[in-house]
Amino acid sequence: MATDAHNCTLEEYEQLVTALGAEPYRARQLFTWVHRKGASSWEEMTDLPRPLRSALAERLELSLPRVLRRAGSEDGMTMKYLLQLADGEQIEAVRMRYPEKERARERHTVCISSQAGCAxxxxxxxxxxAGFGRNLTAGEMVGQVVAINKELQRAGRRVTHVVFMGMGEPLANSEAVFQTVRLLSHSLGLHLSLRRIAISTCGFVPGIQRLAAEGLPVRLAVSLHAADDELRNRLVPINRRHPLAELVSSLRYYQEMTGRRLTIAYTLIRGLNDSEQQARRLAALVQGLKVHFNLIPVNEVAETGFAPPSPARVQAFHQVLEAAGHPVTVRQTRGAGIAAACGQLRATASGRPRRGGQVESGVAGVSEGGR
Ligand code: SF4
Incomplete structure (x- = not known):
């Protein structure tokens, strides 16, 4: 079976082209065709000799994830994609546009999936x-970005930011995710700055430790949603395996190793985790850490019974954190009307019952401006 071309590093291309009798610089041309230009056929690669293209075609597969469905928000700022992988697994990705503001240029952020399903x-x-399917390969993650970048290129734009906040826990698939980061940031490919790539975790401690040791200066966002173990055990079950004390100590280790500010995502749910006392507890929990808080009032969803706090309560929560010396941003979820939460588009397409309605990993908190 042919190898996925999007999964390969430049070094692997070099080995391949030299084994085929071509000069090593052909590997650099190939890398740019695959990773930057998103070539979907060998005929497009007109600067590569025809015999080399034929030999490569026997060994490499060029296919990108297939778009099964698109759902756009009314304001045109958010587009959600239901994608199909080569083995039929369905995943989701989201593209978000942030208009030019003050001195900041227009941004195009792509939120990608790292697993089919999630455990x-x-x-x-x-x-x-909906449960866990399988880990995605680096090629399948790169493929999501390249496919969406091709759409943007047709409009004279390009992907500027990538966030691992779609389906799956990225740090439970850390090797492939780190490989994806290296491929996306390669100067012959999309050349994304590592600071424009964010990994969002629900608190998978072994993965945080691996990221700290890896030395990849990407941004790290951690979804807390609760400042005590009892509530967090209910909302984010991984907390039963890695309780808050262990999670916070891994974040201290991460910060010691990298010196980087962390983003803490906290979804505010009326009557559950939105009191000033909980805000004080949250501030105490992260004491000594350099963090930025993203507060995300939950979308009202009948199935879950969750509702957002009043603006006054959000403001009071905000003030407690700010008084403790932390920058705070209050964010709204994007595309609430387009099955925006992670897994919703797939669940809708497959006719599976929808339980969610709000996210921490899908679209909510994806706004990367504060990170
Ligand atoms: S929010 Fe969803 S996708 Fe993210 S870690 Fe939790 S279950 Fe997995």
Missing amino acids: MGCLFCATGQ
Whole structure:
């Protein structure tokens, strides 16, 4: 079976082309065709000799994830994709546009999936409720970005930011995710700055430790949603394996190793985790850490009974954290009307029951501006 071309590093291309009797610089041309230009056929690669293209075609597969469905928000700022992988697994990706603001240029952020399904079982996540399928390869993750970048290129734009916040827990598939980061940031490919790539975790401690040791200066976002173990055990079940004390100590280790500020995502749910006392507890929990808080009032969803706090309560929560010395941003979820939570589009397409409605990994908190 042919190898997925999007899964290969430049070094692997070099080995391949030299084994085929071509000069090593052909590997660099090939890498740019595959990773930057998103070539979908060998005929396009007109600067490569025809015999080399034929030999490569026997060994490499060029296919990108197939778009089964698109769902766009009314304001045109968010587009959600249901994608099909080569083995038929369905995953989701989201593209978000952030218009030019003050001195910041227009941004195009792509939120990608790292697994088909997810084993973490977070309470208010459609993906978590549907269970785990399999890990994605680096090529399948790169393929999501390249496919969406091709769409943007047709409009004279390009992907500027990538967030691993779609389906799956990225740090439970860390080797492939780190490989994806290296491929996306390669200067002959999309050349994304590592600072424009964010990994979002629900608190998978072994993965946080691996990321700390890896030395990849990407941004790390951690979804907390609760400041005590009892509540967090219910909302984010991985907390039973890695309780808050262990999670926070891994974050301290991460910060010691990298010096980087962390983003803490906290979904505010009326009457559950939105009191000033919980805000004080949260501030105490992260004391000594350099963090930025993203507060995300939950979308009202009848199935879950969750509702957002009043603006006054959000403001009070905000003030407690700010008084403790932390920058805080209050964010709204994007595309609430387009099955925006992670796993919802897939669940809708497959006719599976929807349980979620709000996310921490899908679209909510995806706004990367504060990170
Ligand atoms: S929120 Fe993220 S980590 Fe939790 S179940 Fe959903 S996809 Fe998995």
